[in-house]
Amino acid sequence: MSGFEAFESDGVHIKAWTRGVPIEESAMKQLRNVASLPFIHKHLAVMPDVHWGMGATVGSVIPTLGAIIPAAVGVDIGCGMMAARLNIRAEHLPDNLFEIRSLIEAAVPHGRTDNGGRNDVGAWQSEPPEAARTRWAALEAGYQAVVDKHPKAAHPRGFGHLGTLGTGNHFIELCLDEAGDVWVMLHSGSRGVGNRFGSYFIERAKQDMRRWFINLPDQDLAYFPEGSEGFTDYIRAVNWAQKYARANREVMMEQVLGVLKAQFPTLAVTQEAVNCHHNYVTRERHFGKDVFITRKGAVSAKDGELGIIPGSMGAKSFIVRGKGNPDSFCTCSHGAGRAMSRTEAKRRFTVEDHVAATAGVECRKDAEVIDETPMAYKDIDAVMAAQADLVDIVHTLRQVVCVKG
Numbered sequence: 001m002s003g004f005e006a007f008e009s010d011g012v013h014i015k016a017w018t019r020g021v022p023i024e025e026s027a028m029k030q031l032r033n034v035a036s037l038p039f040i041h042k043h044l045a046v047m048p049d050v051h052w053g054m055g056a057t058v059g060s061v062i063p064t065l066g067a068i069i070p071a072a073v074g075v076d077i078g079c080g081m082m083a084a085r086l087n088i089r090a091e092h093l094p095d096n097l098f099e100i101r102s103l104i105e106a107a108v109p110h111g112r113t114d115n116g117g118r119n120d121v122g123a124w125q126s127e128p129p130e131a132a133r134t135r136w137a138a139l140e141a142g143y144q145a146v147v148d149k150h151p152k153a154a155h156p157r158g159f160g161h162l163g164t165l166g167t168g169n170h171f172i173e174l175c176l177d178e179a180g181d182v183w184v185m186l187h188s189g190s191r192g193v194g195n196r197f198g199s200y201f202i203e204r205a206k207q208d209m210r211r212w213f214i215n216l217p218d219q220d221l222a223y224f225p226e227g228s229e230g231f232t233d234y235i236r237a238v239n240w241a242q243k244y245a246r247a248n249r250e251v252m253m254e255q256v257l258g259v260l261k262a263q264f265p266t267l268a269v270t271q272e273a274v275n276c277h278h279n280y281v282t283r284e285r286h287f288g289k290d291v292f293i294t295r296k297g298a299v300s301a302k303d304g305e306l307g308i309i310p311g312s313m314g315a316k317s318f319i320v321r322g323k324g325n326p327d328s329f330c331t332c333s334h335g336a337g338r339a340m341s342r343t344e345a346k347r348r349f350t351v352e353d354h355v356a357a358t359a360g361v362e363c364r365k366d367a368e369v370i371d372e373t374p375m376a377y378k379d380i381d382a383v384m385a386a387q388a389d390l391v392d393i394v395h396t397l398r399q400v401v402c403v404k405g
Contacts, residue, residue: 049337055220075198078245079189163251
């Protein structure tokens, strides 16, 4: 059964597409905290992959009038997905996909060294590809405009992570759809510089709240009022980081396609599904007002708009088409959503559990990725059923190669 559940709060109502998918108590508390803020427009919309996040829940849509909450956008500004369907099919792939995974890992820097994260191998250790240099030039002036005014927001490498994957739940996958066509799908965001921008402006907003003696139910809900200097500067920074995140995915996609082109000389892209953010803020019109929409772990699903909803390592993923549901602010989930913390996943599951859960997928099967094992996530089928009135499924994908940092 689809449709939203309504929850009351001390502020606006909460509309949650969570039938059959429970909401943890800590996440519900966060939702009620956000709903109590005086500048929320109409209601909060909650996606079925909802779970606790910093300040605001992951899997929530926050419409605001005259203010933006930096911690609701988060520190992986512009994190999102990109997918492309290719003209090669399942039968063209070799039986053993280890070499292809290894070549992708060599072509796209990912993960970190053991040096405390200080020597992130997500930074190119040699000359970056032409695609990265070209996009770097296009982005340089915008970055400089932000850090000239806010030197402490500068990242030590500038935006030298361009074209790199990172760690955590970021991934590159080869998938097969229901017809046997091969897709490339990847997930990443604005990397170190986005984190630096986000962290810097979150702290600036907190300082403003203390200076103005504004009490909040959670300090991570600190906000910038529209018209303030902090608001203007944050909008400039977040818009740049969102462009950077999109460019980051484009460079990685070009690198992966280059690897596959060497294996399949006639390779071509037959459909680029979408390059979409799921941690971002934008201005849209809803319920008669121009509002700021913060999608924290949520994807735009306007009528006819294509989107990507990934599962987890070893689980299905989906290419979807939005239905433009107004109550959801034209939004759907950004994935399955975590069912437990990374610490709990590592405590509960073994390498043997992970190997069994990822059978048939060429991927890492060691202790370092147990926090990303499929059992750490919600049931993607339940998540999709709960949002049947938000999107239609266009393609169902299953992973055959997964690269993680």
